Amino acid sequence: MKNTKVHYKDYLYIAPAVVLVAIFFIYSIIFTTYVSFFDWGGFGEMEYVGLGNYIQLFDNSNFLVALGNTFVWVFSSLITAFFIPLILAIMIVNSSNTTLFKNLLFFPNAISVTIVGLLMSILLSISGMPQAFGFLGLDHLVKNWLAIPYVNTMVMIVVGMWQGVGLYLLLFIVGLLSIDKSVIEAAKIDGAKKIKLYTKIVIPELKNTIQIVILMAIINSFKVFDNIWIMTKGGPFRSSETLALTMYFESFNNGKIGYGAAIAVLLSLVMLFVSYFYLRKSFSEDGA
């Protein structure tokens, strides 16, 4: 006979977490969505504009540039979060000094994003690393690399990659070490050489880890903010802004809370859309 008694006291354990999530997450989502239909400066009356904020987005060249930059970050993250950490993980797992290399490569991840941003701003300024080009006779390259429109985005992606590779690397190492060795040995006995071994056996075995890493990379790159804010503040002339920065800029710098909320809603919808279809495809391939 099933025990259908409701244990109300159990709900007390989860109550704090539920309250926190409700206040800081669910309420925030509802309020942000609500505000996105209004023209509001943060105080005073809210003026209802319907879809006006959303329509205005696509007329705004800054938004379109930010959208483009965001997708550059996302596509770049697929390379920097997948190929490079995977190759490094394979090399580390097969090396004799796994712990040393693992720690060295994870170290940048342990540094605060703000500190890295500040350090890079100094290193990449005119009196920093670009001076090396001057010594090589390439004076035209002695510039503040973070002040060159669009080039600075690629520079920041490289900095982000340097800092972020450690986390994905660890995940891949754990994934590689958890592969059943008998499968690998059987493949080797069957004559599978290195490349075939990895492409036909190892990577398929790593599928779950790869799915997690790619999903994490996509979400992190959609919401990238800290690096860019510290290094360029989205400049020069808003050319390195991503959607997260545009949302912040419009809401808090320009005092257009409703407009910024519309960007936040749109960004969330894009992330949901991408994540949903990615996960759906992944699970359907699993035969779930």
Add this chain to the structure above:
Amino acid sequence: MKKLLVALMVVVLFMVGCSDSGKKEITKEKTESDQVTKSEEKVQPIEYWSDKPLTADVVDGLKSIIESKNDVEFDYVVYTDPAAYSSAIKQSISQAEAPGMFTWWTGSSLEELVKEGLVVDLTDEWDYYEKNGVNRDLAKAMTYDGKIYGAPQNSLNFAVAYNKELFEEYNVHVPTTFEEFLEVCETFKQAGITPIGQKDDAWAGFYWFQQLLAAHDVSLYNGICDGSTSFEDPRVVEVFKKWEDMLKKGYFSEPMHLSNDLYPAFVKKEVAMMMEESYLATDIERSTKIEPGKQYDIFALPNISENTDRVTVFYEVAPLLVAANSDQKDTAIELLRTYYETDVAQFLVDNKGLVTSANVKLDSAVLANYSKLSADAEKYQLALRYYENTPSELRDLVLAELSKFTYQASDAQKTCEELQKIADTYWNK
């Protein structure tokens, strides 16, 4: 039973953790007697919010001076990010818990607070400020419908800072016309020295924009600010073409980080001049120990020969406002009456280069020269800088376009057309 107790403890701890820990209350308890002795007087808390960071020793010093003159517990609360600061003010300003006094920006930013009735009318208080050496002209930027809504936190002027030793080395004199200024630029360019350093702050794209317009005709600048002059006006396009010419001739440096790159380059004579506000004097002297008056000085950018008006000096007034809904409102108003007295004003000048009163001694010759620009009405006329002199919604879009132009991503005619499109979108609403 045990589970229930533990669960209840978790909830109680959570509620305690989330509860308001209470404001700082310096109020001592009243005795039963109706007579309140001096030691038992209420010390009023007063918070001063600002986006201008001060070091801990300067905050302590300021606190000490202010508390010695007033019965207050003074707290200086700083936000280092202007956007975060603006947001914090907007969220709290209509509450009783709002800070008593806070810094803000003039122009449309102040106007929106005034329209909502969120700041106190300080018109009657200005007699106290003037008595302590504050220039009444500064009130213009904080005046709406004949009422003054702020007191000056600081007043800054724009000028061209130049490396005096470089000028002497190359036998170059301080230019008295814009044409001479261009010759100075060419001289340094030929000598392999960058004539004008520019910083990589995109919001500062208006510095040369306002200055070049005013050098030709200040009415062009005023017309651009209020929308009565088109960016495509041939005279404005002409100014942009001259600016483009200066950029193409390499008179401007690559955008540089101000303190990391531009200051050292200026001191090392790699850059001859830069356009900056008065805070430059304190900043650069502190960070590089450059000697004011001996190694560097300033001049106001002169007019073109045909323009016989007084030379235009752009200024900024950072207003100090009192929140109308704050519990600390009355305390703030009283405190401001003593804020411009010599001891406070001198402390702010010595430690942060913030000039509010004429009754202070300026150790830096350059800072003194900056202040003289606004005092010499025969030679100079003052104009509020572009940042506050045009609606913020329009300004932010214009600044992005000006920044693009400065970085040589656009040409003069196209830039003027783009700017006019932006202006039309705003003014035709």
